[in-house]
Amino acid sequence: MRAILVSKWTKVAIFIFCLMPFGDLVWRIIKSDLGANPVEYLQHATGDWTIRFLVFTLSITPFRKLLRLPDLIRFRRMLGLFAFFYVSLHFLTYLGPDQSFDLSAMWKDVAKRPFITVGFAAFVLLIPLAITSTTGWIRRLGGKRWQLLHRSIYVAAVCGVIHYYWLVKSDVRKPLFYGALVGILLLWRLGNWFFKKGSAVAAKLSAQRAPANSSQ
Amino acid sequence: MLIRKAPDLTYADITPRSVYLDRRKFLRAMGLVGATAAAGKGLFDLAWPPETALAATQFSGLIKSPFSTTEKQNTLNDVSHYNNFYEFGSEKSDPAKNAQNFKTSPWTVSVEGEVKTARKFTVDEILKLAPLEERIYRHRCVERWSIVVPWIGFSLSVLLKLVEPTPKARYVAFQTFYDPRQMPEAKYGGIDFPYVEGLRLDEAMNPLALLCVGMYGETLPPQDGAPVRMVIPWKYGYKSIKSMVKIRFQEKEPPTTWNRYSSSEYGFYSNVNPNVDHPRWSQAKERRLGEIFTRNTVIFNGYGDQVASMYNGMDLKKFH
Numbered sequence: 250m251r252a253i254l255v256s257k258w259t260k261v262a263i264f265i266f267c268l269m270p271f272g273d274l275v276w277r278i279i280k281s282d283l284g285a286n287p288v289e290y291l292q293h294a295t296g297d298w299t300i301r302f303l304v305f306t307l308s309i310t311p312f313r314k315l316l317r318l319p320d321l322i323r324f325r326r327m328l329g330l331f332a333f334f335y336v337s338l339h340f341l342t343y344l345g346p347d348q349s350f351d352l353s354a355m356w357k358d359v360a361k362r363p364f365i366t367v368g369f370a371a372f373v374l375l376i377p378l379a380i381t382s383t384t385g386w387i388r389r390l391g392g393k394r395w396q397l398l399h400r401s402i403y404v405a406a407v408c409g410v411i412h413y414y415w416l417v418k419s420d421v422r423k424p425l426f427y428g429a430l431v432g433i434l435l436l437w438r439l440g441n442w443f444f445k446k447g448s449a450v451a452a453k454l455s456a457q458r459a460p461a462n463s464s465q
Numbered sequence: 466m467l468i469r470k471a472p473d474l475t476y477a478d479i480t481p482r483s484v485y486l487d488r489r490k491f492l493r494a495m496g497l498v499g500a501t502a503a504a505g506k507g508l509f510d511l512a513w514p515p516e517t518a519l520a521a522t523q524f525s526g527l528i529k530s531p532f533s534t535t536e537k538q539n540t541l542n543d544v545s546h547y548n549n550f551y552e553f554g555s556e557k558s559d560p561a562k563n564a565q566n567f568k569t570s571p572w573t574v575s576v577e578g579e580v581k582t583a584r585k586f587t588v589d590e591i592l593k594l595a596p597l598e599e600r601i602y603r604h605r606c607v608e609r610w611s612i613v614v615p616w617i618g619f620s621l622s623v624l625l626k627l628v629e630p631t632p633k634a635r636y637v638a639f640q641t642f643y644d645p646r647q648m649p650e651a652k653y654g655g656i657d658f659p660y661v662e663g664l665r666l667d668e669a670m671n672p673l674a675l676l677c678v679g680m681y682g683e684t685l686p687p688q689d690g691a692p693v694r695m696v697i698p699w700k701y702g703y704k705s706i707k708s709m710v711k712i713r714f715q716e717k718e719p720p721t722t723w724n725r726y727s728s729s730e731y732g733f734y735s736n737v738n739p740n741v742d743h744p745r746w747s748q749a750k751e752r753r754l755g756e757i758f759t760r761n762t763v764i765f766n767g768y769g770d771q772v773a774s775m776y777n778g779m780d781l782k783k784f785h
Contacts, residue, residue: 285547419655
């Protein structure tokens, strides 16, 4: 299993996999097979793939621990960058067709519409994460600070779900589905943190108690 | 006393013709069954896909309406594959897939409430009420997309006058057919069914309010609201109720489906208005299907000359 995970080819295969939704969109554009409302199709498809890749990225850590496969970490950066790739396309389908590349109109829209504000916030939050995704930046920032910064993906994912929820009119199944996934992944972290903290406190307590007991 | 006004019989041949076409189709299908009986049903389905059983019937001799726009029409394919019809699913592509076995015949529309002559109309009876017109209308959805569609029908006022509303009648309520067995997707839609809509009586009597039985020269596809629907071109699309089974005259303002779901977002009037935003998104612009960039939305969807006077003195923000 480990041999597969660390193989260069696995990474290449996953890279190609991650590009397939993009390839599908390009192919549909060429064939003009995007339905009656092509712009909306592109907006929805890139939005869907953004939230999916955020979920994939957030699943790496739980799967590493639960499946005891630490090598899964090799794919996290790529998945995160693909989330950023799709959110950038998603943003462009908004800035272009919806706002006619008019930045001042866009800012007005962002300021006025909570549904746009929260989606835009998610996009902006992901920009520094994409920039600092390199090994060089991890070194420059130091592991602790880098990790702290990259926790903003949690906020971005939650914003993404809210953005989706506020978009739909009345059938909330899909946003709730992604909301549940993000919720599970974040709750797992919370549980893990409590558990760790709990065991650290217990270790501390028992460490304190042990010498006290022995001294009596 | 049933029909006081003698119906214009110019189009009486419409119904026999559709019956005739159905019969011919039936006979052809039977012949095919016989021919391929030995080959089995699989081959039959291959040679004669089930959808053709629902193929639309052509209308002829349609009158051109002065209300028609000269703007470029959307294609029948677009208009029949991009639908909001939550009874058949909430994705735009769902109704085209899920409504194909929707049983739209026999069909009656019950007209009741504050009228002198409450009665039921069959679709054939409706078709004979007035000469059929082709009306090319702009259609603006609350979701900021719009289309241009050549509808077929006649002013709803023809039918409303026929049943003689009493002085008490101030509103008209409409209801869509609902059958959870034929519409299993409805339960995921998030809105209550049956779908209901309503108009003030003067709005319903406005000549633009179209009682619609077809589009693109043919009967309506099931996903577009067959066999009979309303088209209210100056209001957001959800006011144009589909697959209608009931028209009720009443004194009080009737409940409407989307208003019931969220009254701050969807008002009773729901007139197209670029100056009154949906709480979650701007209504200033719209995307015409087939176009990349957006265009400005026009108040009353460009039908102000015909309808604006009905709302004189009304605060259109309050009565959105």
